[in-house]
Amino acid sequence: MPYDKGDFFNSCPGMLLLIYCGSITYILVNALIVGLIIGRLARASSRANQIIFSDKGSICCVRNRFYFLFQVCEASFFAYRPVVEANVRVYAVLHEQDPTSTDRAFFQTRVMRLTNPNDEMGGKLFLATPQVVTHAIDHWSPLFPPRALARPSYCEDEGKGYHFPGVVYRESDREVAMASEGRPTAAVPPPAAHNDRGAVPKPAVGDSASEAELLAMQQEIRDHLSRSELEVIVVLEGIDPHTSSTFQARHSYTAQDIVFDQMFVPSLSVGRDGRAVFDWNAFHEQQPVPFNRRHLIFGAHS
Numbered sequence: 001m002p003y004d005k006g007d008f009f010n011s012c013p014g015m016l017l018l019i020y021c022g023s024i025t026y027i028l029v030n031a032l033i034v035g036l037i038i039g040r041l042a043r044a045s046s047r048a049n050q051i052i053f054s055d056k057g058s059i060c061c062v063r064n065r066f067y068f069l070f071q072v073c074e075a076s077f078f079a080y081r082p083v084v085e086a087n088v089r090v091y092a093v094l095h096e097q098d099p100t101s102t103d104r105a106f107f108q109t110r111v112m113r114l115t116n117p118n119d120e121m122g123g124k125l126f127l128a129t130p131q132v133v134t135h136a137i138d139h140w141s142p143l144f145p146p147r148a149l150a151r152p153s154y155c156e157d158e159g160k161g162y163h164f165p166g167v168v169y170r171e172s173d174r175e176v177a178m179a180s181e182g183r184p185t186a187a188v189p190p191p192a193a194h195n196d197r198g199a200v201p202k203p204a205v206g207d208s209a210s211e212a213e214l215l216a217m218q219q220e221i222r223d224h225l226s227r228s229e230l231e232v233i234v235v236l237e238g239i240d241p242h243t244s245s246t247f248q249a250r251h252s253y254t255a256q257d258i259v260f261d262q263m264f265v266p267s268l269s270v271g272r273d274g275r276a277v278f279d280w281n282a283f284h285e286q287q288p289v290p291f292n293r294r295h296l297i298f299g300a301h302s
Contacts, residue, residue, distance in 0.1 A: 012157055018129045047083070051127070051249035055284045057258045059221060060136070062294040064209050064223065065171075066137040068114075070253065071264050072236065073094035073283065074127035074129070086125045088133055090114060092142035096229040110142035113170045125236070129276075130267055130283060133234075134177035137221065138171035138205075145224035148203040148217060214292055218260060225255040232234045232258075262286040263296060 011212040054071035061067075074083060090112040096105045107179040116134040117123045125131050137143045139161035150162065162168055201210070203217035224230070232253040239246055291297065 003153055006092070042245055044243060046238045047238075047245075048249040051238075052283065053234065053249075053251035054264065055233060056262070056286060057253040057260045058219075058262050058264075058286065059143075060263060060289060060296065061218065061261070061297070063134045063294055064214060064292060065205055066143075068112075068135040068137060068143055068232070069132055069263075070232075070234065071126070071130050071283070072127070072234075073130040075280070080128070081241045083127055084241050085260070086127050086238040087123045087238065088114070088117070088125055089119075089237075090135060091114065091134070091233045092230055093233060094142060095229040098230065110112040111168050112142060112222060113140065113168060115170065115172055127238075130278075132189065132264065136171055140169050141170070142149070143221060143224070143230065145203070145217075145220040147224070148220050173255035179247070183259065194295055201238050201284060210293055218291075225258060228257060259286065261289055261291055263289045264289040 033288045052073050052075050057068060057070040059066055059068050072088070091110050092110045093107055094110070112135045113119055114123055114133060115136050116132070117125055127207070135141065135143070141162075157191075185237060186256075201212035201216045203220040204210075204213040205217055209217075234251045234253075236249045236251075237246060238249075265282045265287050267279045267282040269277045269279065
């Protein structure tokens, strides 16, 4: 007490220890509460919820080649602060069947190389506008049906197709390499893809493939998606500019979520004041496109 002339708690060690423990507990509780508040405010999961993926993916034939496409954008409210260093990766999980035997492996994970945005440049995205992400279904793609190969030996050469544990290339990389060497860049289908007159068209892609062969390839891709129970998994990473925290947004497409010969309806327009107007109702809508057209000018891309 203030009027007590005795020494500090009459030299009671228990009281000194109690005060010391109470002070430490007070400091720890304060630090815990402040840490929880800061951790809650700095958590980037809410920013991941603002990443919107299209409900459906699409497979289109463009210039005698097939592409898998989906659309992604960021939904911003009140004030827009763009995501920093947004990048996208795509994987496929499927049941693989060995074309030379009855061996089957379940839940195999395969990387899907991207052509837009170019994965060799980091797969960067500018999410202020809707972005269409594309994957070429070539001989290295997990979406390419194994039955479409002319013979098993065709995919044993890393320069013509993928086989584990080989490197996953892209057909576009092969074309660039051939162009730099002065060779023709036209994609040559497997030898068995050419058919005699009157024969059933066999699936093929490339500049020399006929429309009947392309339609056969499209049907083979449909069957492959269903037969392998393939699921496309999209992983988008970015940095929240407010907290500098890294977040991930994930989405998946099963065979039931993939349509053919459909493209996304334009969701951006110009308002009366000249500013961009974004229609969220049109973001998930799609419209039919002609089979094997030369150009696709429907969605934004990086």
